[in-house]
Amino acid sequence: MRRGALISFQASGGLLMVLIVAAMAFLACFAMAGTLGASKLANAWTEGLSGAATVRIGAEDGVSQDQVDIVLDILRETDGVIEATPLTDEEVAALLEPWFGTTPRLEDLPAPTIIAVRIDPLNEPESAILQARLDGAGAGAIYDDHGEWRGRAASAARAVRNVALGALIICALAIAMVVVLTVRSSLAAQRATIATLRLAGAEDRFVAGVYQTRYLWLGLAGGVIGCAMAGAAMLAVDALASVGRALPALAATGQWWLGPVAVVVFVAVLCVLAARLTVLRALRSGA
Amino acid sequence: MIVFEDVGFRYGRGPDVLKNLDFEVPEGAFTFVTGASGAGKSSLLRLLYLDAVPSSGRISMFGRDVTTLSRDEIAWFRRRIGVVFQDFRLLDHLTAAENVALPLRVAGAKVSEYRENVVEMLRWVGLGDQMDVKPPQLSGGEKQRIAIARAVVASPDIILADEPTGSVDPVMAERIMQLFVEMNRLGKTVVLATHDLDLAEQTGHPVLELQGGSLMARVAA
Numbered sequence: 125m126r127r128g129a130l131i132s133f134q135a136s137g138g139l140l141m142v143l144i145v146a147a148m149a150f151l152a153c154f155a156m157a158g159t160l161g162a163s164k165l166a167n168a169w170t171e172g173l174s175g176a177a178t179v180r181i182g183a184e185d186g187v188s189q190d191q192v193d194i195v196l197d198i199l200r201e202t203d204g205v206i207e208a209t210p211l212t213d214e215e216v217a218a219l220l221e222p223w224f225g226t227t228p229r230l231e232d233l234p235a236p237t238i239i240a241v242r243i244d245p246l247n248e249p250e251s252a253i254l255q256a257r258l259d260g261a262g263a264g265a266i267y268d269d270h271g272e273w274r275g276r277a278a279s280a281a282r283a284v285r286n287v288a289l290g291a292l293i294i295c296a297l298a299i300a301m302v303v304v305l306t307v308r309s310s311l312a313a314q315r316a317t318i319a320t321l322r323l324a325g326a327e328d329r330f331v332a333g334v335y336q337t338r339y340l341w342l343g344l345a346g347g348v349i350g351c352a353m354a355g356a357a358m359l360a361v362d363a364l365a366s367v368g369r370a371l372p373a374l375a376a377t378g379q380w381w382l383g384p385v386a387v388v389v390f391v392a393v394l395c396v397l398a399a400r401l402t403v404l405r406a407l408r409s410g411a
Numbered sequence: 412m413i414v415f416e417d418v419g420f421r422y423g424r425g426p427d428v429l430k431n432l433d434f435e436v437p438e439g440a441f442t443f444v445t446g447a448s449g450a451g452k453s454s455l456l457r458l459l460y461l462d463a464v465p466s467s468g469r470i471s472m473f474g475r476d477v478t479t480l481s482r483d484e485i486a487w488f489r490r491r492i493g494v495v496f497q498d499f500r501l502l503d504h505l506t507a508a509e510n511v512a513l514p515l516r517v518a519g520a521k522v523s524e525y526r527e528n529v530v531e532m533l534r535w536v537g538l539g540d541q542m543d544v545k546p547p548q549l550s551g552g553e554k555q556r557i558a559i560a561r562a563v564v565a566s567p568d569i570i571l572a573d574e575p576t577g578s579v580d581p582v583m584a585e586r587i588m589q590l591f592v593e594m595n596r597l598g599k600t601v602v603l604a605t606h607d608l609d610l611a612e613q614t615g616h617p618v619l620e621l622q623g624g625s626l627m628a629r630v631a632a
């Protein structure tokens with residue numbers, strides 16, 4: 125005789141529980157994917173910009189070669205700067221193309237001179253000090269290490285991650301609440317059976333064990349169903365991202381399946397703990 | 412040995428249902444508790460199987476004051492007490508064999524360890540051919556005998572029974588009484604509550620007679 129068979133549980137209650145857990149696990153998988161995707165996207169953006177900076181030399185009165193040479197000398201003497209190369213006219217034209225197209229000639233535009241700077245990511249120059257040196261040389265140059273952009277990207281990623289974490293917490297709370305409610309309902313319905321078990325010498329933890337076993341299986345069943353559906357949906361999103369290149373950072377990596385597996389394990393553990401604590405608390409309070 | 416010292420009991424804030432009970436049941440004794448309906452027999456048994464604590468006084472069993480036991484200790488003590496309830500308290504979704512095995516199962520025994528014992532118990536109470544039948548398909552007498560088998564299967568030190576012959580015919584009642592006598596011969600302490608004073612007196616065992624919650628007489632063997 126299985127321990128779980130000692131208490132007669134309603135099959136319909138179990139099915140409802142599995143469906144609710146499956147829905148929550150599905151949402152939890154996407155919340156987790158959102159967290160990882162946001163981090164990955166932010167990393168992709170910031171990594172693309174790290175190690176690179178630009179110096180823009182103003183163009184209203186034209187830019188002389190002397191100005192460019194002064195700026196280049198300052199840059200090359202600066203610790204942490206690996207390379208400083210002025211962009212060619214073609215490269216500047218390519219940068220302006222999205223806004224002005226190919227029709228106007230570069231000479232007709234007050235385009236600034238851009239110097240691409242490659243810097244050591246582990247030894248980045250202090251931008252304020254470098255800017256002060258450029259100002260001191262009077263070349264009208266502005267140093268941009270993309271720090272503001274990187275900061276905004278990181279902050280956007282943090283915001284998305286926090287929202288996703290919040291969604292994960294809400295899913296966990298919803299599962300715990302469903303377990304608590306269904307266990308309480310079952311304890312009330314099985315009051316006579318549990319009293320008989322107690323009179324036969326069952327300790328509270330034995331009764332809790334019966335519920336733990338049941339909710340372990342319900343949690344696993346709901347978790348596997350929900351995560352399998354989420355996994356299938358994620359593969360579909362991945363296929364879309366890979367084909368369209370719209371969201372390359374969301375494309376799955378080799379260990380993508382670890383997320384759903386972690387959700388299944390987490391859901392099962394959550395169900396077991398919530399069931400155990402609810403039973404022990406109810407029995408000790410005289411339910 | 413069971414010792415009651417000035418024990419009183421009431422439900423909530425209601426009137427006393429048991430008053431100033433002082434008595435001892437020696438180890439291995441067969442004792443009857445008699446009295447009319449409402450005299451307090453079932454309440455006395457509830458105190459004995461640790462389903463309630465006295466409002467006053469002290470109860471000792473197995474050398475311990477059982478009024479101060481923790482929940483886990485109560486469970487452990489109950490494994491040394493077999494109870495036959497007036498309403499049987501069988502679990503309808505389990506078979507006769509599974510009901511009998513319940514005390515062994517909750518004590519952590521494995522099926523392979525207790526299967527033979529359960530089969531033997533069911534044969535002892537004359538239900539060896541009803542092992543897989545569930546209680547709703549059994550008669551009152553059969554349920555009573557399953558309840559007895561369940562009460563004794565774990566070989567408890569004390570066996571308590573509340574009106575065990577109340578719902579069966581005289582032939583079955585005699586057979587059931589014989590089961591308790593056999594258990595007592597094996598050294599078990601038996602406390603049997605019944606409203607049938609004649610039955611109690613015929614056996615020649617000590618009788619605790621309750622009236623209005625008080626112990627009126629102790630009829631010695």
